[in-house]
Amino acid sequence: MNDFERHFTYESIPEKPGEELGHPGMTIAFVGNPNCGKTTLFNAYTGANLKTANWPGVTVEGKEGHTTFEGFEVRLVDLPGTYSLTSYTMEEEVARSYVLSGDADVIVDVVDASSLERSLYLTLQLLALGKPVVVALNMMDVVRKRGMEIDIHRLAETLGCPVIPVSARKREGLQPLLHAAYHHKGVRHDPIQHEHAVDDGMPEKHEKYVMVYSPDLEQKIDAVRAEFKKAYPDVRNARWYATKLLEGDVSVRRDYPLELPVLEHSCEGQFIRERYDFISEIVAECVFNRSARAETTDKADRVLTNKYWSIPVFLLIMGGVFALTFVLGDAVKGVFEEWLDAFNGWVADGLDKIGASPMVVSLVCDGAISGVGTVLTFLPNIAILFTALAFLEDSGYMSRVAYVMDGIMGRLGLSGRAFIPMILGFGCTVPAIMSSRTLERMEDRRKVMLVTPFMSCSARLPIYVLFAGLFFDQWAGVVAFSMYVLGILVALLVLLVVRGRDKDPDAGGMLLIELPEYKMPDAHTVWIYVWEKVKDYVTRAGTVIFAASVIMWLLLNFGTAGYVDGDVAQSFGAWLGRLLVPVLAPIGSGDWRLAVALLAGISAKEVVVSSVSVLFGIGGASVGTAALHEALLAIGFGPANALAFMAFCLLYVPCIATIATIATESKSRRYALGAVVFQLVVAWVVAFAVYRVALLFLA
Template sequence: MRKDNHVHVAFVGNPNCGKTTLFNAITGSKLKVANWPGVTVEKYEGNLQYEGYELKLVDTPGIYSLTSYTIEEKVTRRCVLDDDIEVIVNVVDASCLERNLYLTLQLLELGKPVILALNMMDIVKERGMEIDLHRLPEMLGDIPVVPVSAARRTGLDILMHAVVHHYEEGPKKDILDYGEEVEEKLSELEERMQSCYPNHSSIRWHAIKLLEDDEEVKKDHPLEVDALAEHSYEKVIARKKYEYIEKIMEEVLFYKDRKAASTDRIDKIMTHPVWGVPVFLCIMALVFFLTFFVGDFLKGGLEYALAVFSDLVRTGLEGLHVTGWMISLVVDGVIAGVGGILTFIPNIFILFLALAILEDSGYMARVAYVMDGIMGKVGLSGRAFLPMVLGFGCTVPAIMATRALETEHDRRRTTIVTPFMSCSARLPVYVLFSGMFFPRCAMLAAFSMYVIGMAAGILVAFVQHKLEKGRVNQSLMIELPEYKRPNARTIRTYVWNKLKDYLTKAGTTIFIASIIIWFILNFGVHGMVTDPSESFGAALGRFLVPVLKPAGLGLWQIAVALISGISAKEVVVSSFSVLFGVSNINSAAGMAAVIDNIRRFDPTFGGLNAFCLMLFCLLYVPCAATLATIKKESGSWKFTSAVMVFQIGLAWLVSVLVFQIGSIFL
């Protein structure tokens, strides 16, 4: 009998079990999908109409248990305990069933309907294993067990039918007996819970947590338990769970060792204590080889299209007798600024495609594992490297991913070093200046920025660690998922979302910044000017020239471009387009024109200056969106301001040292 046609359903599972991919497949949502823990750090919601029901689906962070240690566990635990959640879909990786079942047993004790979604059954078959789909549900209290494939979008209708049917039936019986001593204490605690909280929906689970001396449960549901729980029964209860899991595996899983996993063979190289880091650097070098050589090959068409479009717009506006300043604003301001950024789309596309393949294949988790030793020496666990790797895409979600770290101290330390990772917004800067001043080794010059950024982050963390007198951090505990063939749908979703963000930024932030830059370069104290050196922008730039000159950046145009880059790092490139009046800056002719214009003001400007400019863009203050995220995550303007001042100071110091020392030898 139906109770209500609005049903709240939570998707819960271990990291890397395919939970978010399954959620996306069912709801059609375009959420971030990655193959390491810590990416999904909040719950996401989607709606679905099914068999007369209005289903509200909630995707939660991946967790291993309902014990509240990390932020992910706290978020998920709060969600599943909420009375609004009426059904739980427990997504498990069928190829790692034993590890997944510990969370399953905890969820069953919540007293809510649970459906087990067996994902990745294709891997089970590939490894020559079999799961008894009749015996497994029996041993879990006759709950529905539905084989699904999130990647192939199979079994979804059956899963949703099970959700609706199981919601109507209600929760199943308890399946675990913890022994006479523990069960007697649980019975007494359940009676006390029932007496004090008669409408509570998770009586048994809370009684178990009280026996485990769970601080949050004791705080939220204070009961007198000293006589019953003179010590924590957490280990006893956990042991009973694992014993039952072993019994389940004996009865439902067959031929586990028939076929050796190829993952183990590959990991002998990928996670080798000596070769792991060189392999990672080689893979990233290959990524940037493809980003430059394939991307540069593809962008020629965009450069030609931009040049034609720019000429057509100029001709059309002149034919309409539009005033000269308006033509200059549209062509030299908007089209030059925004269009110059759009020509980098092929490079950005290749970078995102490569990172998406690495994530979805399961390799990125290995990177964190390999880097754990290095990170441990600087006072951070390998888990802190996950936001840093994520920073290669965008610093904003990377900062948000620091929530996966256990302490506020670790989150803030990781927040300080994560912006040193070269996000995709910096790539146009590297591509442009390495192409202009290092044409024979452009890829190497750009790749060096990524290596220097990682080295700078690790060095800063090391100095912090020493200043804190070697504070000890916990070692990394991370699941290394099975290697798998990347899913085309997941890759497409990831790349499209990233490109959409890039295009959105081009149409908003960079569009507005290009207009502002045009105005400050074409207006001065006496109104509109024909010579940009008399503009407000030139006055502002000249004010900063004495500060930047020791770093080889003594042009007022560079100062203005760097200031504008705080809005978004791509704006540095669009600013150069506007500042030097080059409409197609990424073309060979455009780059030659920029070099000629720069050397009209500074004949000595060369490769060393350009390298220092890239260094400054790498290390100085992150974009406005990142600063807003740091403020939101830390809750402190003081901390955010300290990060800004520190990074600007470090960028200036490093650039000055490199330029001054390099000038001696070059």
């Protein structure tokens, strides 16, 4: 038997399904490495509003969807991207727990066909579980483009499971893959016997395994397996657990302890080497015309991951994104403002005609429509921003940002992986906080939770668009972008300070991340991502922001004496705002209406904009026009005040949903409360500094 044959024996793939397929409905779990196209494939089947991104940790929890096959319902589960079934990170723990649970009838292992060497490591571990596995050989369009060839039949023979070529981006091979998964459900192959030499040449019979290790490792596996079956007779697949015990898997050793001399030292390194040796043999046997890494990717990375140029290029790219957001967004925004003004006037006229009281007209037009309408006018800016971010993510660039930041984060006691939640914070802070689960230590996770709210989420963009547009004209895009840079700098500075209090400041670990080849973003994936964000924004406008606008109107139109009939100074809102004025005056926001707007922003940051509209009595959608500009100038609010106000909105208390997420993820309400207080202090200090410096140049 040669070296290649030693590692596997042929197992035929049945042309027909097993005799007992169970009920026609089934559950399929999608498992694969990050960047293998797993979620794109999942979206192709379900049309689910899920995002794909080129870095680990985006999909931290499994997502579910449904499709049909031959008239029967099929439940699909998209598991987090993972490189192995060894529980080093939260993604790997979630993926392995689900696979071991037995909830899935069939496991679809999504493999990057253009990078089999990396992908097959997980495949071997999945096959070792003894569960029905179908390999989805994804990105076959990339393979064809490079002139590569893969002997799919030989690969299927080698692995002993169906291998189906697909292209998730081009929607190719979807039905054959579903057909293979459906007909592989419940299939149990007859074990095939083979021999390998142990005990001074005495042969010992073994059941057929896809991966057979060297005689030394097989002897250890046999010894541990025998004891494991005695200690845990009800646990299936004792060989897999024996292998994990020998690898020193923390979870398995905790849940299934065994006291054996052979387990005193971990054999993980030897297992890894032999698996990759086998993978090299598989690739040599099944892949032809292998090409080197794409030249365009190498050329681009010479600049984009360069030690000196990478960060300036990143800032330049993001600056371009925000310039585009303002130039195109403001052009469309004007049309939205005209429509909403017309709608507001039409509603007011209609209410007058039916004899509605002035209070009802004010509630509907000045409260609900003005508040919600103001936020909706920024929808073009939001859509353009997320289109640009989705393009960068799906092209493969954003993973380079985490790689580039690894050196800086290392000096702060963290790995580049910790920068990933901060990047995600540009979209929404809640999933960004949840993605901190990818970090192993709770200390590191809490550090990230502390500073991620300093990233400018999409909800803050309307604030920047409003105040930068009012006071900085053609420089509005630069000013708004400066807020994003300021958030990153403050976050890094806080991490530097916190690192000094860490008991083990160098325990942040190292970054393990793949730098995928650059590719043209998939239009369907970009559309799903943008649609999800736009839908969420509109939903918030119709729920949280609507409710907050109505509450704000009530606070401004009622006081201790009842309905104030336009005398806002006697309202409950004015009373609350005046309590905060002494605190906010030193940072240039000494008007009670601004204080109330900031207070309202705790529900959702977009509410700051709608509250300003209601508080200053600016009707319709004209909040971004001269009317509000004149009202603010009348109270002494100028460019320096606007800069400080934006800086405070950037850094002060995150929204209620984020606070609740921090409490949940940190497992401590006390920590969440402390984080809120800390963020308030940081926001005030930074806003004070910005205001004082800005007065020197913008007075």
